[in-house]
Amino acid sequence: MPAKSDSRPTVVLTDHPWPDVAIETEIFAQANIDLVAGPVTAPAPEEVERMIADANPQAIMTCWAQVSAQAISNPTRLTIVTRLGIGLDNIAVQAATDRGAWVSNVPDYCVGEVSDHAIALLLAYSRGISVFDRATKAGEWSPDKADLRRTADLIVGLIGYGRIARETARKLASFGCTVLGQSRSFQGDEFAQAATHERIQAECDAIVIHAPLTAETHHLVDRDFLKACRRTPLIINVSRGSLVDNDALLAALAEGWISEAALDVIEGEPSPPSELLKDPRIIATPHVAFSSTASLVELRRRACEDVVRALQGEKPAHPCNEPGTALEGGVASDIRVIDEGYGPIVIKHALSKLRVKADWFSDPNRSNTEVAALEAAAELMGAAAVPKILWSDAEHNSFAMEFVGPPFTNWKGELLSGNVCPAVAAQAGRILARMHRNSAGRDDIRGRFDDVTNFEELRIEPFFARTAASCPEIADDIVSAAEGMRKRREALVHGDYSPKNLLTDGQDIVVLDWEVAHWGDPRFDIAFCLSHLILKAHRQGADHDAFIEAASAFADAYRSENPGPWDRDLVTLVGCLMTTRLFGPSPIDYLDQIDVLATAMLAKELVRGNANARSLPFFANLENVDA
Known part of the structure; x- marks a missing residue:
């Protein structure tokens, strides 16, 4: 040493x-x-x-x-x-x-080697190399027993499609194979067609595992996966041993669900189960696919x-x-993108002290709430409306989710650059209403999100209590609005439904940042988004009418799906949230670009429940709102 x-x-x-x-x-x-x-x-x-x-x-x-x-x-x-x-x-x-x-x-460093190894294992199978090597050396010269496959006729599925899989696909294509590839982000390329697990299981003669090992992919190839294979394929694993369940693999061979397996990695290495190594239908190499001089x-x-x-x-x-540095917008959490060689993923870690000037603390256990909320929202809004959870670490208040990249961009950035699209606003309203409507009356969801500690710490205390203390002339109204929300608990609430947490491709919406999710008053989410759109309408140089049109599109789309929570209480909440972003502990980052006094006057009128329907048409025709 x-x-x-x-x-x-x-x-x-x-x-x-x-x-x-x-x-x-x-x-x-x-x-x-x-x-x-x-x-x-x-x-x-x-x-x-x-x-x-x-x-x-x-x-x-x-x-x-x-x-x-x-x-x-x-x-x-x-x-x-x-x-x-x-x-x-x-x-x-x-x-x-x-x-x-x-x-x-x-x-x-080993893209060529691992892809070569996958191809070699496939050729050993299709051309019977290992079987005939053993038989010939045992004194059996029997070419008449050959039952070999034409490699070009094989349909090969790749589970996981990163750098190595793409190189495997390129080499398979050169043999004339039909190649199907599967990953969350793969849309197809010149070497492989995009396919689902189900299609790969139904059509492929060989399946090559190239996926990374995560909590989600552990034992990806299990009994159910193998039983669903229809063409008794060869299973090749050149990624991580624990992607394949050893017992399920042996059962699949015994039942005839698969024909053979070729493994460079095996769960339990360097001392894998002897049953696998002794089985003549399994080709095994000692985790050397990466290796060359x-x-x-x-x-x-x-x-x-x-x-x-x-x-x-x-x-x-x-x-x-x-x-x-954290990703932009990480006030309450440390958010980072990493690439493990299979494409980028996002890792989020909740902070106990938020990144704002004021002393603002919150229990980082809210990370686990966010994981549960993302899973619930996928059911309530549709899976495409939220990023997919890849793994979670409750002990360390962390989790990983899929990275949502181009063509999706941050809606706040689009709005501040002048790209104010009513269709995007309408979709934001539509999927929010869908979540509120579909969760209302669900005792199982209420039970899961009944704890409002995070909402109290991150929203009620800073946005209402502190703001009331700094705005004595409307303090009673603000306190009353907060108390009203505590009483009106009707649905799953996001708690931070603002443009900065919405990604858009100009048509669809992906919703981020669910750590304040709770069972509460759906008016809060509506007011949160509307307050941001109204504030942005008052920026110097902004197209005021375009922002109000977008807010109206958001409102109309929401009400078409869920007309219930559209009343004076909502108007008051919009005013409270505008006020806190002007005078509270977390002001808008474009505060120097608006006329604070004029905007504050509008906000205070809203706090008192007085909506001017001429300037805010989405508040027209409400019986309990003064027009």
Whole structure:
């Protein structure tokens, strides 16, 4: 083990499944960095934690070893955790992010090798190479028993479609295979058709698993998956062992649901079940799909160079988190995008102290409420209206969801740039009404979201109580409005339904940020969105009429789906929410672009329940509102 100097940065290499650390030592020595190298075989998590605590490194490199949250918390100054590989399922990414440390990987060093290996396993199956090799060496020369397949006639399904899968598809296409690909974002390309799991199960002669391992994909290939396969396919896994349920695989072979399996990765490795290894219908290799002399040299050099880069104060070449800055709009949570080599995902971690000037605290357990709300909203609004949850970590108040990228953009950004589209506003109103209407009367949803602690901490206390204290002339009205909401609890409420939390492609809407969701007064959501549209109408240079038209479109679409909560109480809430964004603890970020006094006068009239139907036509024809 190379010597360690207290005056130079230290890197801990937890494990290295190659015979020496000459490459690592050379690169780090040139950069005046000490290396503490662990064993060839990955040590237990507790041993990794001890190793890191003893070395107190500025950087951690790991291949197969688990780097836990405890391991990441041990160093006094940690700059980067680097994976010698692609997947990050053995690194506590959120813990590193919370510490302000980079997490990086080498996402494309073995694209050629892994795709080659998948093709090789397919050819070994279609051409009977393994079967005939064993038979021939056993003294059986029987070409008459050949029952082989023409490779070009095969239909091959790829589960997961990232860099490696695309290269696999390219190579399969060159053989003449028909290729079907499946992932959340894949729409088809020149090598593969986009397909569902169900179509792949129904049509494919071989299925190659390229998906990442997450809580959601653990045992993706289970008994139900295999039983639904219709063409007794070959199952190939070159991704992660735990994507395939071993017992289900053996049952599928016994029942004849699949013909063979070819596994480079097996759950339980490096000591997988002997039943799998002994089965002649299973081809097994010892997790070497990534490996070639060239790929390992590339992997080791690039990983070390990324560590050096980070220790010299630069951004890694392949960051998988953003420890320095949160995504725009992350006031109550730390929100980051990472790419584990299979496309970007969003990781969200609730904060106990919000990022505002005032002291504003809230229980970070609201992250778990958000997960439950996203799942409920998918049922109530439609699955396309919310991002899909990929995994959740209740203990650390974190979860991951799919990344919603182009053509979707943030509606607030569109509005502030002058793109005020009534059709988008109408869709925002329509799906909100759908959620309120479909949840009303649902005791199961009420029971799940009956706790209003987060709403009280993040909305009632700052937006109503504090604002009332700063606006004594309408304080009683504001306090009364808050008390009214406590009494009118009728449906699932989003709690932050503003343009900044809505993504749009010009037609559809995706709703984000559900951590204040609760069973409450649906008027709050309506008022929250309308108040933002009215405030934006009063910005200097804004097209006032266009914003009012958009607000009217929102109102009309909502009322067409759910006409109930359209009354004087709603008008008062709009005024309260406009007032708090002018004088409360979280003012609008374009406050310097509006006439505050004139806008405040309108807001106070609304607080008192007096709506001018000529300027706000969506409040016309209400019997209990003064026109």
